[in-house]
Every structure is written in structure tokens, then in C-alpha cells.
Amino acid sequence: MLTVIVTGLPGVGKTTVLEALKGVSEKNGVPVSVVNFGTIMSEILGRRGMALDRDEIRRQDVALQRKIQEEAAREISERRGSGILIVDTHMFVKTDCGLWPGLPMNVLSKLSPSLLVLIEAPPEEIANRRASDKGRRRDEASRALIERELNWSRFLAAACSVITGAPVKIVNNEAGRHLEAAEELFGIISKMVG
Numbered sequence: 001m002l003t004v005i006v007t008g009l010p011g012v013g014k015t016t017v018l019e020a021l022k023g024v025s026e027k028n029g030v031p032v033s034v035v036n037f038g039t040i041m042s043e044i045l046g047r048r049g050m051a052l053d054r055d056e057i058r059r060q061d062v063a064l065q066r067k068i069q070e071e072a073a074r075e076i077s078e079r080r081g082s083g084i085l086i087v088d089t090h091m092f093v094k095t096d097c098g099l100w101p102g103l104p105m106n107v108l109s110k111l112s113p114s115l116l117v118l119i120e121a122p123p124e125e126i127a128n129r130r131a132s133d134k135g136r137r138r139d140e141a142s143r144a145l146i147e148r149e150l151n152w153s154r155f156l157a158a159a160c161s162v163i164t165g166a167p168v169k170i171v172n173n174e175a176g177r178h179l180e181a182a183e184e185l186f187g188i189i190s191k192m193v194g
């Protein structure tokens with residue numbers, strides 16, 4: 001059993017890279033399952049009669065988000081089978097009260113990752129992708145702000161690495177190169193499964 005946590009700023013393209021990873025891993029006979037943390041949180045909220053758009057979750061009261069976050073981590077850990085599980089999530093979430101960790105200690109201890117991945121892209125690329133993703137209500141941001149957020153993600157990744165003992169891999173998802181990013185990620189995962 002191997003759990004890999006994959007994070008990235010909204011609009012960096014982590015979901016796109018993970019879709020490509022599923023294809024690459026199937027082709028190589030090493031299938032992976034991918035679970036999106038935000039989807040599990042939405043499902044839990046839906047069962048509580050709070051059907052929220054995924055872009056609305058982070059605008060809720062932090063105490064509620066914390067409860068749902070912990071439940072989501074528990075559900076994901078209970079779903080874990082014997083194969084490779086990829087958890088698509090965030091190092092931090094921009095709440096109305098500030099930057100809140102996506103992977104606090106209680107979540108990390110439930111997920112127990114073997115590898116932490118940061119998907120990155122040039123700040124101007126992230127800004128463009130957010131602006132052109134019309135189906136979502138994403139925050140627009142300046143290049144300088146995105147740079148600060150990329151740095152914040154690295155700081156948090158370092159903290160998660162110290163807590164879990166899992167290495168951090170930074171994968172670049174440059175324009176038109178999501179398949180290369182997926183292949184790079186697959187290469188590391190295959191090394192870890194031996």
C-alpha cells in the first residue's frame with residue numbers, strides 16, 4: 001500500500017496531471033486510484049444537507065471546515081486498499097480567516113503518506129489558467145501573489161515532510177506539458193513500489 005499526496009495551487013493543473021497519470025500508469029500495468037479531497041468534503045457536506053459548490057467550501061466557517069476535513073481524511077483512510085492511492089488536495093486553503101493548512105497533523109496521521117508532491121507552474125501560467133477556466137469561480141491573482149503562495153506551499157510541504165518522514169517531490173506542469181509531468185510523477189511512484 002502506498003499513499004501519495006499531490007498538492008498544488010488552484011489552477012496549477014494538478015487534476016489535469018492526475019488524469020494523465022491514470023492513463024500512463026494503466027499503460028504501464030501499475031494502476032493507481034485517485035481521490036479528490038475536495039470531492040469527499042462536498043459529499044460529506046451534501047449528506048449533512050449542505051450541498052455546496054466546491055469553490056464555496058473554503059468560504060465556510062473554519063470550525064465547520066475543520067470538522068469536515070477530519071471526516072474526509074478518515075473516509076479516505078478507510079477506503080485505502082492494497083494498491084497505490086493518490087490524494088488530490090492542497091497544502092493550504094484560502095479561508096476568510098487566512099491561510100489554513102490542508103494537511104494539519106490529524107489529517108497527515110490518518111493519510112500516512114509515503115510521498116508528498118507539489119505540482120508547480122510558472123506564476124503567469126497559473127494566473128492565465130485561472131482566468132480562462134470559466135466553469136469555475138476561482139480567485140484571480142497577481143503574479144507576485146501567486147509567487148508568495150508557491151513559496152508558502154513549499155514551507156508547508158517542508159513541515160509535512162518533517163512530520164511524516166515522507167520526501168517532497170516538486171513536479172513542474174508547464175504549458176502543454178501535462179503528460180511529461182505525469183510521466184515524471186509515474187517514474188517516482190514506480191521507483192517507490194520497486
Ligand code: AP5
Pocket residue numbers: 008009010011012013014015016017036037038039041054055056057058065069088089090093101102103129130132133173174175176177178
Ligand atoms: P479542488 O477540487 O482541489 O479545487 P481546485 O483547487 O480549484 O483545484 P482544481 O482541481 O479544480 O484545479 P487544478 O489546479 O487541479 O487545475 P486543473 O487541472 O483543473 O478543491 C476544492 C475545494 O476543496 C478547495 O477549495 C477546498 O475548499 C477543499 N479542500 C480540498 N482539499 C482540502 C484539504 N486538505 N483541507 C481542507 N479543504 C480542502 O487545471 C486548470 C486549467 O489549466 C484547466 O483549464 C486545464 O485544462 C489547464 N491546464 C492544466 N495543465 C495544463 C498544461 N500543462 N498546459 C496548459 N493548460 C493546462
